[in-house]
Amino acid sequence: MRASQLFSPTLREVPADAEIISHRLLFRAGLVRKVAAGVYSYLPLGWRIHQKLAQIVREEMNAIGAQEMFMPVLVPRELLEESGRIGVDILFHQKDRNERDFILGFTHEEVVTDIVRNCVQSWKQLPMSLYQIQTKFRDEPRPRGGLIRGREFTMKDSYSFDLDEAGVTKSFEAHRSAYEAIFKRAGLDYLVVDADSGAIGGSQSNEFMILAESGEDTVLVCDTCGYAANAERAEIGGLLTTVAVGTGDAASTVVSTPGAHTVAEVCDFLGVPADKLIKTIIVQSGDQVVAALVRGDRELNLPKLGRVLGSPAELADAATVQRVTNALVGFAGPVGLSGIRIVLDAELADAADMVVGANENDAHRTGVTVGLDFMPTDVADIRTALAGDPCGKSGCSGRYSTAHGIEVGHIFNLGTRYSKVMGASVQMDTGEQRDIVMGCYGLGISRTVAAAVEAHHDDDGIIWPVSIAPYEVVLIVVNPKDDAQRGAAEQLYQELTNKGVDVLYDDRDERSGVKFKDADLLGYPVRVVAGRGVAEGMLEVVLRRDKANPSAVPISSATADIASLVAEEKGRLS
RNA sequence: CGGGGUGUAGCGCAGCCCGGUAGCGCACUCGCUUUGGGAGCGAGUGGUCGCCAGUUCGAAUCUGGCCACCCCGACCA
Numbered sequence: 001m002r003a004s005q006l007f008s009p010t011l012r013e014v015p016a017d018a019e020i021i022s023h024r025l026l027f028r029a030g031l032v033r034k035v036a037a038g039v040y041s042y043l044p045l046g047w048r049i050h051q052k053l054a055q056i057v058r059e060e061m062n063a064i065g066a067q068e069m070f071m072p073v074l075v076p077r078e079l080l081e082e083s084g085r086i087g088v089d090i091l092f093h094q095k096d097r098n099e100r101d102f103i104l105g106f107t108h109e110e111v112v113t114d115i116v117r118n119c120v121q122s123w124k125q126l127p128m129s130l131y132q133i134q135t136k137f138r139d140e141p142r143p144r145g146g147l148i149r150g151r152e153f154t155m156k157d158s159y160s161f162d163l164d165e166a167g168v169t170k171s172f173e174a175h176r177s178a179y180e181a182i183f184k185r186a187g188l189d190y191l192v193v194d195a196d197s198g199a200i201g202g203s204q205s206n207e208f209m210i211l212a213e214s215g216e217d218t219v220l221v222c223d224t225c226g227y228a229a230n231a232e233r234a235e236i237g238g239l240l241t242t243v244a245v246g247t248g249d250a251a252s253t254v255v256s257t258p259g260a261h262t263v264a265e266v267c268d269f270l271g272v273p274a275d276k277l278i279k280t281i282i283v284q285s286g287d288q289v290v291a292a293l294v295r296g297d298r299e300l301n302l303p304k305l306g307r308v309l310g311s312p313a314e315l316a317d318a319a320t321v322q323r324v325t326n327a328l329v330g331f332a333g334p335v336g337l338s339g340i341r342i343v344l345d346a347e348l349a350d351a352a353d354m355v356v357g358a359n360e361n362d363a364h365r366t367g368v369t370v371g372l373d374f375m376p377t378d379v380a381d382i383r384t385a386l387a388g389d390p391c392g393k394s395g396c397s398g399r400y401s402t403a404h405g406i407e408v409g410h411i412f413n414l415g416t417r418y419s420k421v422m423g424a425s426v427q428m429d430t431g432e433q434r435d436i437v438m439g440c441y442g443l444g445i446s447r448t449v450a451a452a453v454e455a456h457h458d459d460d461g462i463i464w465p466v467s468i469a470p471y472e473v474v475l476i477v478v479n480p481k482d483d484a485q486r487g488a489a490e491q492l493y494q495e496l497t498n499k500g501v502d503v504l505y506d507d508r509d510e511r512s513g514v515k516f517k518d519a520d521l522l523g524y525p526v527r528v529v530a531g532r533g534v535a536e537g538m539l540e541v542v543l544r545r546d547k548a549n550p551s552a553v554p555i556s557s558a559t560a561d562i563a564s565l566v567a568e569e570k571g572r573l574s
Numbered sequence: 575c576g577g578g579g580u581g582u583a584g585c586g587c588a589g590c591c592c593g594g595u596a597g598c599g600c601a602c603u604c605g606c607u608u609u610g611g612g613a614g615c616g617a618g619u620g621g622u623c624g625c626c627a628g629u630u631c632g633a634a635u636c637u638g639g640c641c642a643c644c645c646c647g648a649c650c651a
Contacts, residue, residue: 012612013586013607014599017644037643107651141575141649149650205638216650311587315648410651444651479609520611531610 001471002514003506007044010518020214022453023146025462029521031470038143038151045506045522046449047468050154052468053186053452054133054445055157060182064174066129066158066467071111073135077101079110082422090138092151104137109418109440112159116436117424120161126426126436127167129174131158133445145214147450148406154446160439163426168437172204172413175441179208179409182443187465187573188452191405192417193219194229196303204413208443209405212454219405224398234385234400235392240349242292243379246372252335255549258362263296266364270355273297278348278356278368280332286311287322291337292330293376294345294383298356301384308343308380325359333357335365344376345383348553387488406451407444414438456545462523463545466569471504473562474524478512478531488539495559520544525569528562541565 009030018024026032031046058068059066074094080086080103092104105111112130117386120126136155143151160171176192183190186208195207207230217537218231219428229235260269267274277296282289283305290309294300306313318329324340326334333356334342335548348354370376381392391398416435419425422437449468456463473496477489486507493505504524506515512531519527529550539558542550543565553561 009584010612011585015585015644019581019645034643085651088651109651136651138651143646144645412651440651476610481609509609511611511613512610513609513613516611518612529610 001504003504003518004508006504008518008522009043010521011186018146018261020145020148020454021457022148022214022450025457025521026146026455029366029462029505029523032147033290034146036151038140038149040147040150040152040446041560048470049464050467052444053448054154054156056185056467057133057182057443057445059177061129061156061158063181063420064129064178065132067258068179069130070110070132071105073105073132073137074102074107075108075111077103079114081420083110083113084421085110090140092137092139103254105134106136106138107155107440107442108132108134108157109159109414109438110422112361113418113422113424113438116161117419117422120181120424120426120436123163123177123426123428123434126161127160127171129158129160129171131156131441145216145450147446148214149216150446153444156443156445158441160441161424162437162439163428163434164437168413168415168439169204169427171439172411175411175439176206177443179411179443181406183208183210183448184446184571185467187467188408188448188455190408191219191221191228191403193405194233195495196232196307203501206411207407208409208411209453209456210408211403211405213404213450214454215404215406217405217407219403220385220387220389220400222393222396222398223401224392225393225396227391227393227396229385229392231384231402232301236347236381236383236385237390237392237394237396239346240410241379243344243349243371243376245375246369248372250369250373251496252367252369252373253365254358254360254365256362257364260362260364266355270364270366270448276354278334278351278354280334280337280357282316282324283313284316284320285309285313289316289320290341290342290343291324291332292343292345292382293332295348295351298345298347299384300345301382304380304384305343305382308378308382309341316418325357325362327357327359331357331359331361331363332358333365333368334376335359335368335417337374341378341381342374342376343378343380344370346379346381346427347383349379366564370508406447406454408441408448408451409441411441412439414440457523460517460547461521464523464525465573466525466566467573469502470522471524472566472569473503473526473528474504474506474519474522475513475528476506476512476519476530478529480507480509482534484561485530485534489533492528492530492539492555492558492559492562495499496562499559499563501563519549526562528558543569 001147012026032040050359077325092100154552162168191209193207211530220234257269258264260266274297281292281300283292302313321329354368355366356368358365387402389400419436425433480486496503527542538552540550541553
């Protein structure tokens with residue numbers, strides 16, 4: 001491709017609303033343009049990157065025997081009613097001319113399960129994995145970060161169908177290894193972490209994270225055993241599991257704390273540190289209302305609590321808090337609280353002389369000892385793990401550190417969550433009718449493009465891994481009006497192209513500075529310059545990732561040298 | 575959904591407080607010069623000032639409503 005013919009609108013400045021680095025660089029480099037909040041167009045070079053990544057994904061999915069297909073964006077509401085997901089709040093709804101309700105596909109479990117239940121009847125047809133690369137639509141409450149969290153984005157989603165738990169485990173592992181191969185080929189350092197399976201259900205769930213400052217997720221990594229988990233999931237080690245029943249007289253006293261309903265206000269008022277407070281958080285989980293207790297300086301982890309309770313937990317509304325505690329939000333406490341479960345964070349199992357809410361307005365209770373002044377119904381690990389906390393893997397004595405990550409892949413063992421309610425089953429050789437055991441496996445293509453930029457850039461622009469770069473080589477002719485320079489460049493361009501090297505030839509009649517700046521910004525892995533050295537029969541070759549160390553290459557051997565340099569770069573990723 | 579902020583030329587911004595001919599830089603067009611890190615000089619093109627209403631002789635500017643977008647939080651297959 002010749003740059004003079006290419007539509008590649010690079011910018012010197014960026015709109016003020018682009019905050020995170022990948023958004024700024026993707027925009028400045030002319031790879032994407034915003035159409036609406038969370039909705040983007042890919043310009044030609046951006047689309048090449050997207051296609052290269054999609055092709056890697058395709059090859060690795062095919063390699064584990066998954067079969068590519070294509071499902072529609074329009075999904076009739078009836079299918080989501082069957083699975084019970086019609087109430088999901090991020091769905092885009094669309095009515096047809098007859099007022100029939102369609103959902104724009106946000107993921108395709110129902111659609112693929114519908115196909116399978118109609119077409120698969122026998123155990124002999126399984127196992128099977130199907131996938132597609134498709135645009136997904138999610139009406140995110142808050143799209144952000146350019147391609148990181150869009151309302152319309154591309155995702156590879158695959159679905160596995162097995163006869164039993166052993167089968168789905170095999171499919172799950174196959175996808176895990178395919179994902180590892182994909183991210184390795186894409187030149188991205190990833191971390192596989194234990195994850196919460198959320199509303200999607202299922203037993204086993206791993207996320208693939210690209211570590212980046214701007215990542216929305218916090219991950220905890222053990223410094224000793226290497227265990228890694230999303231903060232929503234990471235368990236804390238070395239915790240007590242029971243409360244010892246205290247002896248003696250309950251000695252707590254109620255003190256007046258007018259207007260103090262936050263932890264900070266109570267600490268200020270009473271002159272105690274936050275770790276001597278117990279926060280009592282009233283939570284709704286399914287039909288039950290529960291009091292969750294964590295130390296004043298800790299954060300309640302709702303997914304963890306939800307797993308303890310058996311259904312997802314959310315903060316109760318103010319009216320419920322009032323009803324349960326007879327007080328405003330901010331004055332709840334475990335002492336004298338009756339009729340509801342009290343879940344105590346395990347860290348507090350032996351806590352003594354604590355401050356809690358008094359269940360009356362403007363009052364707290366001091367000198368509270370667990371097991372003496374009150375008895376919890378459950379003791380469990382329900383707070384969010386922090387850097388420095390002990391690792392939760394049994395037998396490991398390591399400690400966690402934290403990092404931020406961008407979730408680019410998520411793989412789930414779904415069990416029979418969908419097959420059971422939708423009636424997807426096969427007949428076994430025994431004659432038994434058995435629910436199909438499913439897995440689902442998402443990989444955000446557009447998000448991975450953004451994550452790659454987050455992971456690979458410098459002050460001058462993007463540094464693409466060669467496997468997903470818009471072009472492998474950029475060839476700059478410094479002065480196109482110089483016949484020797486232009487002649488050498490033209491010939492090299494032809495030879496490289498003939499040799500199958502993916503080369504962008506910057507033949508524009510621009511000043512050299514413009515071409516160098518654009519080459520840096522666009523991040524082509526290899527840069528070749530036909531400049532003043534041509535007079536001595538030399539070209540300059542340099543790697544984008546090692547820009548300070550150019551080498552001079554004789555024109556006579558340039559084609560072969562550059563081709564082998566590209567091959568070498570590719571080799572680093574396999 | 576709560577809090578904060580922004581909408582003026584393709585991009586970045588000033589003008590608004592204190593109403594009176596819409597401005598700057600980049601980009602773009604033409605000419606000449608220039609060619610190893612976003613060139614110089616000269617001459618030009620381009621704007622319903624987010625939308626609707628109101629106040630006023632007169633509104634980018636004041637008032638009200640609406641919309642869009644960004645950030646923080648909530649939320650998040």
